Amino acid sequence: MDTLLLARLQFAASASVHFLFVAVTLGLVTLLVGLQTAWVVTGNPRYERLTRFWGQLYVINYVLGIATGIVMEFQFGLNWSGLSRYVGNVFGAPLAIETLVAFFLESTFLGMWIFGWHRLRRGVHLALLYGVALTAYASAFWIMVANSWLQHPVGYEVRDGVAHLTDFSALLTNPALWMALGHVVSAAMLTGGLLMAAVSAWHLSRRTPDHALFRTSLRIGVVTAALAITFVQGFGFAQFGPVGAVQPTKFSTNSPDADALVADWTARFGPGDYLPPVLANVGLGFMILIGFGLGLLWLLLPLLWRDWIIRLRFPLWLLMLALPLPFVALILGWIAREVGRQPWVAYGLLPVDQAVSPISPWLMATSLAGFTLLLGSLAVTNWVLMARHAARGAADPALGRPPTQPPADDTRPEPAFT
Amino acid sequence: MELAWYALLGLFFAGYLVLGGYDYGVGLLLARSADADRRRAALNAVGPFFLGNEVWLVAAVGILFGAFPVLEGELLAGCYPAVVGALTGVILVTVGVQLRSRPDSRWARAGWDRVIVVGSLLAALGWGIVLAALLQGVPLRADGHVAGVTHLFTPFAAAAGLAVVTLVAAHGAAFLTLRMPAAEGDRLRPLARRLVVAALAAITAATVVGLFSDRVRAAAQRPVVGVLLAVLLVAALLAAWTALGRGRAGVAFAATATALALPVVLVGATLWPYVLVSTVEPGASLTVADAAASAPTLRLLGWLALPLLPALLGFQAMCWWIFRGRTDGRAPVYW
Numbered sequence: 001m002d003t004l005l006l007a008r009l010q011f012a013a014s015a016s017v018h019f020l021f022v023a024v025t026l027g028l029v030t031l032l033v034g035l036q037t038a039w040v041v042t043g044n045p046r047y048e049r050l051t052r053f054w055g056q057l058y059v060i061n062y063v064l065g066i067a068t069g070i071v072m073e074f075q076f077g078l079n080w081s082g083l084s085r086y087v088g089n090v091f092g093a094p095l096a097i098e099t100l101v102a103f104f105l106e107s108t109f110l111g112m113w114i115f116g117w118h119r120l121r122r123g124v125h126l127a128l129l130y131g132v133a134l135t136a137y138a139s140a141f142w143i144m145v146a147n148s149w150l151q152h153p154v155g156y157e158v159r160d161g162v163a164h165l166t167d168f169s170a171l172l173t174n175p176a177l178w179m180a181l182g183h184v185v186s187a188a189m190l191t192g193g194l195l196m197a198a199v200s201a202w203h204l205s206r207r208t209p210d211h212a213l214f215r216t217s218l219r220i221g222v223v224t225a226a227l228a229i230t231f232v233q234g235f236g237f238a239q240f241g242p243v244g245a246v247q248p249t250k251f252s253t254n255s256p257d258a259d260a261l262v263a264d265w266t267a268r269f270g271p272g273d274y275l276p277p278v279l280a281n282v283g284l285g286f287m288i289l290i291g292f293g294l295g296l297l298w299l300l301l302p303l304l305w306r307d308w309i310i311r312l313r314f315p316l317w318l319l320m321l322a323l324p325l326p327f328v329a330l331i332l333g334w335i336a337r338e339v340g341r342q343p344w345v346a347y348g349l350l351p352v353d354q355a356v357s358p359i360s361p362w363l364m365a366t367s368l369a370g371f372t373l374l375l376g377s378l379a380v381t382n383w384v385l386m387a388r389h390a391a392r393g394a395a396d397p398a399l400g401r402p403p404t405q406p407p408a409d410d411t412r413p414e415p416a417f418t
Numbered sequence: 419m420e421l422a423w424y425a426l427l428g429l430f431f432a433g434y435l436v437l438g439g440y441d442y443g444v445g446l447l448l449a450r451s452a453d454a455d456r457r458r459a460a461l462n463a464v465g466p467f468f469l470g471n472e473v474w475l476v477a478a479v480g481i482l483f484g485a486f487p488v489l490e491g492e493l494l495a496g497c498y499p500a501v502v503g504a505l506t507g508v509i510l511v512t513v514g515v516q517l518r519s520r521p522d523s524r525w526a527r528a529g530w531d532r533v534i535v536v537g538s539l540l541a542a543l544g545w546g547i548v549l550a551a552l553l554q555g556v557p558l559r560a561d562g563h564v565a566g567v568t569h570l571f572t573p574f575a576a577a578a579g580l581a582v583v584t585l586v587a588a589h590g591a592a593f594l595t596l597r598m599p600a601a602e603g604d605r606l607r608p609l610a611r612r613l614v615v616a617a618l619a620a621i622t623a624a625t626v627v628g629l630f631s632d633r634v635r636a637a638a639q640r641p642v643v644g645v646l647l648a649v650l651l652v653a654a655l656l657a658a659w660t661a662l663g664r665g666r667a668g669v670a671f672a673a674t675a676t677a678l679a680l681p682v683v684l685v686g687a688t689l690w691p692y693v694l695v696s697t698v699e700p701g702a703s704l705t706v707a708d709a710a711a712s713a714p715t716l717r718l719l720g721w722l723a724l725p726l727l728p729a730l731l732g733f734q735a736m737c738w739w740i741f742r743g744r745t746d747g748r749a750p751v752y753w
Contacts, residue, residue, distance in 0.1 A: 092490070093715050096723065107472070374509065
C-alpha cells in the first residue's frame with residue numbers, strides 16, 4: 001500500500017462529502033434570509049412558517065457541513081504535514097482568517113438563532129441570520145482564496161526551500177480565484193433553489209396540506225435555480241481562459257504551453273509524470289452536460305403563470321428527478337479542479353509526494369477506512385433525517401416551536417422544567 | 419510577536435477545553451441517566467452555547483495553521499492516533515447532540531445519546547494524551563519529522579488522558595448544577611462533589627507518574643513552574659469541592675473551569691521556550707520562534723485578525739448574556 005495514494009483518497013472522500021453539504025448550506029441560508037426578512041417586514045405568518053420549515057432543513061444539513069469541515073481542517077496537519085512545513089507561511093494565512101472571522105462567528109450566530117426564537121426581539125433575531133449568511137459567504141471566500149493559491153501560487157518567494165509571504169494582495173487578485181468563486185456560489189444557489197423547488201414539488205404532487213405554503217416556496221425555488229444556472233454557466237465558461245492560462249496542463253495536456261511547462265518542471269524537479277490523469281476531464285464533460293441540461297429550467301418559468309407548473313403535474317416530477325443533478329455536477333466540477341492540478345499540491349511549487357506526512361501506510365489506511373465509513377454513514381443518516389423532515393411538512397417543525405407548546409413528537413410533556 | 423500568537427493559541431485551546439469541556443462533561447453524564455427527559459434537559463442546558471463552544475477548537479487549529487504551520491504539521495501527524503481519536507470524538511459529539519432529537523422514537527434518541535457518551539469520552543481522552551505527548555517530548559528527528567507513533571503509549575499519557583476525562587466530567591456536573599433548574603441542580607450536587615474528588619485523585623496520580631517519568635523530567639525546561647501549576651490545579655479542584663458543599667454553584671463552575679484551562683498553561687510554561695522537545699535528538703527540538711510563521715505572515719494575521727478579536731469574544735459574551743441564568747419552562751428546547 002502507498003501512503004500517498006491513501007492520503008489522496010481520504011482527501012477526495014472527505015472533501016466530496018463536505019461539498020455536498022456546504023453547497024446546500026450556502027444556498028439555503030441565502031433563501032432563508034429572504035424568507036425571514038419578508039416575515040419581519042410584512043408580518044405575514046406564512047413567511048414565519050416558511051422560515052421555520054426551511055430553517056429546520058437548513059439546520060439539519062448544517063450538522064454534516066460543520067462535522068466534515070472540522071475533519072478537513074485537521075486533515076491538512078494529519079496527512080499533509082509537508083504542506084504546512086513548506087507553504088504554511090502563505091497557505092495557512094487565509095485558512096486561519098477563515099476560521100477566525102467566518103467559521104467561529106457563523107457557529108456562534110447560528111446557536112443564538114436556533115435558541116433565540118420567541119426570546120429575542122424580531123430585529124435582533126433577523127440580524128443574527130444575516131450574520132450567519134454573511135459569515136458563510138466570508139467562509140466560502142477565504143476557502144476559495146486558499147484553494148486558488150494551491151491552483152496558482154502567487155505573492156511568495158522561496159527562501160531555504162520554504163515559501164514566505166511577500167504580497168498578500170496577489171492572493172486576492174489571483175486569476176484562479178474570482179470566476180471560480182462566482183461559479184461555486186452560483187452552484188450553491190442552484191443547489192439550494194432546486195432543493196427547495198423539488199421538496200415543494202413533492203408536497204404539491206402528493207396534495208399534502210399547506211398548498212399555499214409550498215406553492216410559494218416552489219416559485220421561489222424555481223426562479224432561484226433558473227437564475228443561478230445561468231450564472232453557473234457564465235462563470236464556468238469564463239474560467240477556461242484565466243485558469244487555462246495559469247494551469248496549462250489542466251484542460252489540454254498536449255498544447256505547446258503544457259509541453260514547455262513539463263520540460264521546465266522536468267529540469268527543476270527531475271523526470272516524472274507531470275500530467276493529470278485523464279479522469280479529470282471526463283468528469284468535466286459530464287458536468288458541462290448537466291449544466292446545459294439544467295439550463296432547461298428556464299422553460300419552466302412561463303409555466304409559473306396561472307400555476308400551470310402545478311396543474312400540469314409533470315413539471316413537478318421533472319423537478320424531483322433533477323434534484324440529484326447539481327450534487328453530481330458539484331463533485332465532478334471539484335474533481336476537474338483538484339485532480340486537474342495533479343501531481344502538485346501547490347501547482348508547480350510543491351509535489352504531492354513531498355507534502356504527504358511520513359505516516360505508515362497501515363495507519364493511513366485505518367484512518368481512511370474509519371473516516372470514510374464514519375462520514376459516509378453520518379451523511380446517509382443526515383439525508384434520511386432531512387428527507388423525513390421534508391416529507392413531514394410544515395405543520396410543526398421543532399425549530400422555532402413556542403416553548404410553552406408541548407412538542408408534538410413526545411408522548412408526554414417534559415417534566416424537568418418545573 | 420511569536421509570544422503574542424503563542425498566547426493567543428493557548429487562549430483559544432484553553433477556551434476550547436473549558437467550553438467544549440462542559441459539553442463533553444454533560445455528554446459523559448448522559449451515561450448515568452436512564453430517564454430520557456433528564457437527558458434531554460441536560461443537553462438543552464448546554465443548548466444555545468453548544469455551537470459556539472466547539473468552534474473554539476476550530477479557531478485554535480486555525481491559529482495553529484496560520485501562525486505555527488511547522489508545529490501544526492508535526493504535532494498533528496506526530497500524535498496521529500491521539501488526534502484521530504479526539505477528532506472522531508468531536509465529530510460524534512457534534513453530530514450526536516444536533517441530531518439526537520430529530521428522530522421521534524425514544525429508541526433512536528437513546529442510541530444517539532450513547533454516541534454522544536462515546537464521543538465525549540474519545541474527545542477528552544484524545545486531548546489529554548496530546549497534552550501529555552507535548553509534556554513528555556516526542557521523537558523528533560533531525561529531518562524535522564516525528565518518528566512513529568509508539569511514543570504515545572506511556573503510563574504518563576494514559577494517566578493524563580484519564581485525568582482530563584475525570585476533569586471534564588466534574589466540570590460538566592458543575593455546569594449542570596449552575597444551569598439546571600434549582601431543584602435539579604441541588605440533586606446533582608453530591609454527584610458533582612464525588613466527580614471532583616475523582617478528578618483530584620486522577621490529577622494527583624498523573625502528577626506523580628509524570629514526576630517519576632524520565633521523559634517528562636528530561637523534557638521539562640522549568641520543572642518548578644510545572645509543579646507549581648499542578649499544585650494550583652489541585653487547589654482549584656479543592657475550591658470547587660468546597661464551593662459545591664456550600665451551594666455556591668457559580669464559584670464551583672469557575673473553579674472547575676480554571677482547572678481545565680490550567681493544563682494548557684502548564685504545558686506551555688513548563689516547556690518554554692520550546693514547544694516540541696525531541697527525545698532522540700536534542701538539536702532537533704523546536705522552539706516557539708522556530709515553529710512560528712515568518713514575520714510578514716504574522717504581521718498580516720495581526721492586521722486582519724486581531725482587530726476582530728474583540729468582536730469574536732463580544733459575540734460569544736452576547737450569547738452567554740442572552741441565555742444566562744437557569745433553564746426554565748420558557749427556554750426553547752431544540753437538541
